[in-house]
Amino acid sequence: MTEHTTPRSGRQLRIVSGGYEAVIASIGATLRVLRHEGRDLVVPFEADEVRPAHRGATLAPWPNRIVDGRYAFGGVERQLPLTEPTRGHALHGLLSWAEFSDRVVEDDRVVLVAVIEPSLGYPFRVEVETEYRLDADGLEQTVTARNLGSDAAPWGTGPHPYLVAGPATPGDVSVDDADAGPVDAWTLTLPASEVLTVTEDRLSPVAVHGVEQHPEWDFREPRRIGDVFIDHAFTDLDRRDGVAEVRLVTDSGQGVAMTWDERCPWVQVHTADQPGQHAIHRLGLAVEPMTCPPDAFNSGVDLVTLAPGAEHAASWRIRAL
Structure with a gap:
């Protein structure tokens, strides 16, 4: 059987x-x-x-x-x-x-x-x-x-989701560099003017700052991610017709985009760092549109209160470039 x-x-x-x-x-x-x-x-x-x-x-x-x-x-x-x-x-x-x-x-x-x-x-x-x-x-x-x-x-x-722009081309990432991964070779466009800083040990929220105070996390203009570590929530998103877009591309121009509307005023971005696990380390870029920031149940920032019988909907889209 x-x-x-x-x-x-x-x-x-x-x-x-x-x-x-x-x-x-x-x-x-x-x-x-x-x-x-x-x-x-x-x-x-x-x-x-x-x-x-x-x-x-x-x-x-x-x-x-x-x-x-x-x-x-x-x-x-x-x-x-x-x-x-x-x-x-x-x-x-x-x-x-x-x-x-x-x-x-x-x-x-x-x-x-x-x-x-x-x-x-x-x-x-x-x-x-x-x-x-x-x-x-x-x-x-x-x-x-x-x-x-x-x-x-x-x-x-x-x-x-962990987004993938495409395969790294030879020379983009050194196979001898244990701290590198495919993410390092991709170019990110993240139209966010503010970042939520966090504690180093527990990633607990601290304060919202302008990205100009933290230029390592300023991707308003497209640039390679390189060895930058990101595991932060971003807000104050620049939108076109109400829609925010994150783009992740290879040097050849192929890639992936993620879009969402005002129902998600926040986005968490993470470089998927897994030190010591080379097979999965920095393998993709987590892009997580969110209706509220981390710890919103305590801060109340952008927290949705669902009345009895009420509904709330939010959506996002992933497409190839």
């Missing part, structure tokens, strides 16, 4: 359109693969692999970190599980390892849904629906929250 088992990353949902192919894994409603004409636009992983960290996951009901896992909402203090134990924070929400159910499955579109059930740390019932849709302009993801409970709920969301 042949034994059929579900891959470790969950059920696999493949969609195609306009020269694009995407594979969504049901655990975490994760973007596992995105290709255009056979070229990877995000760092992929195998279907029967436990997803590396949060690569491609849908983040809800908060993106990024809640410091110490503690917050107060509606005058009541709450304690969340510390899912980033090395830094002592609650990281990337409550659904990144949850199984999402199918709501719609079509050739070029899938809609997945999961419900956050009340818990001591987050005593709210919120339905989270995520739609992935492909067309000739790339992949659009929309995340919609619906408050199914009787109390207002704090809410935030964002994605976690």
Whole structure:
């Protein structure tokens, strides 16, 4: 008898359109693969692999970190599980390892849904629906929250793709440099005038500064990333017709772009540093549009309050250059 088992990353949902192919894994409603004409636009992983960290996951009901896992909402203090134990924070929400159910499955579109059930740390019932849709302009993801409970709920969301501009050409990155990776050779355009500084040890938020005070993180004009370490949230985004765009390209001009509207006033960018793990070190650039900054459950900055029965939606798009 042949034994059929579900891959470790969950059920696999493949969609195609306009020269694009995407594979969504049901655990975490994760973007596992995105290709255009056979070229990877995000760092992929195998279907029967436990997803590396949060690569491609849908983040809800908060993106990024809640410091110490503690917050107060509606005058009541709450304690969340510390899912980033090395830094002592609650990281990337409550659904990144949850199984999402199918709501719609079509050739070029899938809609997945999961419900956050009340818990001591987050005593709210919120339905989270995520739609992935492909067309000739790339992949659009929309995340919609619906408050199914009787109390207002704090809410935030964002994605976690690691973008890939293209393969490094010979000489771009020294194979003898253990601190280098493909990211070093790519040119980044990040239209953000402000950066949220963080503590070095725990990446806890400190203060918002103009990027002119931190020129290493000023990518308003395109430039190579080089050996710069980035794991920061950016805001005050320059937009065209309301849309912000991050571009990541190789020297040949091929690459990838990510766009989003005002519903995401923040973006986290991370150079995927994994010192000592050369095979994955700086392998892709995490670009995470966010509806709120890190630790918004405490600061209240751009935090969405979902009234009972209310909905909130945010979306973003990845396309080939």
